[in-house]
Amino acid sequence: MRIPLRLSFVLWAIALLVFLGHAISRLLFFRSLFFEHSGIRLTQPEVATAAVDSAGPSGARRQYIPKIIHNVFHNWREPGNDTLPADMAAMRQTCIDTNPDFEFKLWTEKESREFIEREYPWFLKTYDGYRYPVQRVDTVRYFLMQHYGGIYMDLDNGCKTDLTPLLYYPLWVTDGGRGALSNNILASRPGHPFWHRLTLSLIPYDWKWPLPYVTIMYASGQWFLTAIWEEYHALLPKPGSSSPAGADGHGYEHEHRLYRVMMDMAPGADPWVFFSHQEGGGGTWNNWDNELFAAIGDHLLLFFALLFAGIWLVAWTALRCLRRYRVGYTRLSKHPGSSVV
Known part of the structure; x- marks a missing residue:
């Protein structure tokens, strides 16, 4: 049975939210590092x-x-x-x-x-x-x-x-x-x-x-x-x-x-x-990323400043795209004598 596109999108969204929720709950312990x-x-x-x-x-x-x-x-x-x-x-x-x-x-x-x-x-x-x-x-x-x-x-x-x-x-x-x-x-x-x-x-x-x-x-x-x-x-x-x-x-x-x-x-x-x-x-x-995390540990304030700047930029870009999607095209209303069908 073929799953409708809208239902498939909803299932993928739910799966992504569950994954992100689980990952975030796992990573919340980072607050204890400070x-x-x-x-x-x-x-x-x-x-x-x-x-x-x-x-x-x-x-x-x-x-x-x-x-x-x-x-x-x-x-x-x-x-x-x-x-x-x-x-x-x-x-x-x-x-x-x-x-x-x-x-x-x-x-x-x-x-x-x-x-x-x-x-x-x-x-x-x-x-x-x-x-x-x-x-x-x-x-x-x-x-x-x-x-x-x-x-x-x-x-x-x-x-x-x-x-x-x-x-x-x-x-x-x-x-x-x-x-x-x-x-x-x-x-x-x-x-x-x-x-x-x-x-x-x-x-x-x-x-x-x-x-x-x-x-x-x-x-x-x-x-x-x-x-x-x-x-x-x-x-x-x-x-x-x-x-x-x-x-x-x-x-x-x-x-x-x-x-x-x-x-x-x-x-x-x-x-x-x-x-x-x-x-x-x-x-x-x-491994190759050990030095990366060592550098982050030595420059925590800079890291978090760049992290929050990146999050803000992604959120701003996503919001702009969402607004454009919502605007889309408007259907012209049909008036008597109009050639629009």
């Missing part, structure tokens, strides 16, 4: 001081996070070669040297996939179907946090000292002080509800956006983590509301609110006590 993130802010000196103040039998604290450090290395440039490059191995060794009582686990491409297939088979199709290999590196770390807990670290990050003081918080991520939260270092107790919500959101967020950077960042990377972080906190009771106490008397807020450990590189920011970062590290997944 404000303080939810969760409890911690500087590294504050964590170190809290550990000193609680020393001794009277100040015993509950350790939530197990002494495991996870690293993920997928060598998509040389498949099958699981030997760490020298610079990455050196950064990892700093953590081994300063944390000798921790368990260290290096997840290769083969071991990562076997872990997903064994523990989370419902996600394997999505995991295998990612367009960019770095998305598998992103997602496996979230499942590791949910399943094992511990600390996840990118291989361009190292350790300056013992990480034990960071184990007394149920869950934390790192915050660079501007823009999205980072997923370069994560830590959690096993089975935290945040990771349950996040991993279940991976499939709905698996969109193939036109730009590689957007696809990576928003389908599995830092933008995705930030969006779920804000969603999770929006569902929690307001801070200070009455709630049942946890096993150690800290209450619901301590058990379920999340922490942000600051890793701001800006001049004058709080010093890094626990972590180091390799200069020029990272970037193994860079």
Whole structure:
């Protein structure tokens, strides 16, 4: 059966509106990039001081996070070669040297996939179907946090000292002080509800956006983590509301609110006590549009000025075209004796 042209136009318009509505709802999280993130802010000196103040039998604290450090290395440039490059191995060794009582686990491409297939088979199709290999590196770390807990670290990050003081918080991520939260270092107790919500959101967020950077960042990377972080906190009771106490008397807020450990590189920011970062590290997944988004981040005011100017120009042009369409041609009225028929 042939669909009438007018009905076909209406169906296409409805489909376009649904798509745009869904896309806009997904992108609304960008407003959070310009404000303080939810969760409890911690500087590294504050964590170190809290550990000193609680020393001794009277100040015993509950350790939530197990002494495991996870690293993920997928060598998509040389498949099958699981030997760490020298610079990455050196950064990892700093953590081994300063944390000798921790368990260290290096997840290769083969071991990562076997872990997903064994523990989370419902996600394997999505995991295998990612367009960019770095998305598998992103997602496996979230499942590791949910399943094992511990600390996840990118291989361009190292350790300056013992990480034990960071184990007394149920869950934390790192915050660079501007823009999205980072997923370069994560830590959690096993089975935290945040990771349950996040991993279940991976499939709905698996969109193939036109730009590689957007696809990576928003389908599995830092933008995705930030969006779920804000969603999770929006569902929690307001801070200070009455709630049942946890096993150690800290209450619901301590058990379920999340922490942000600051890793701001800006001049004058709080010093890094626990972590180091390799200069020029990272970037193994860079695509052609990474520099574009880096430039936008450095010139946000100019970007938004040009964006709004472009939107205004398109709207003005569309309005002019619409007015011309509405005017069209007028039918001449028929008068007696007129030759117009």
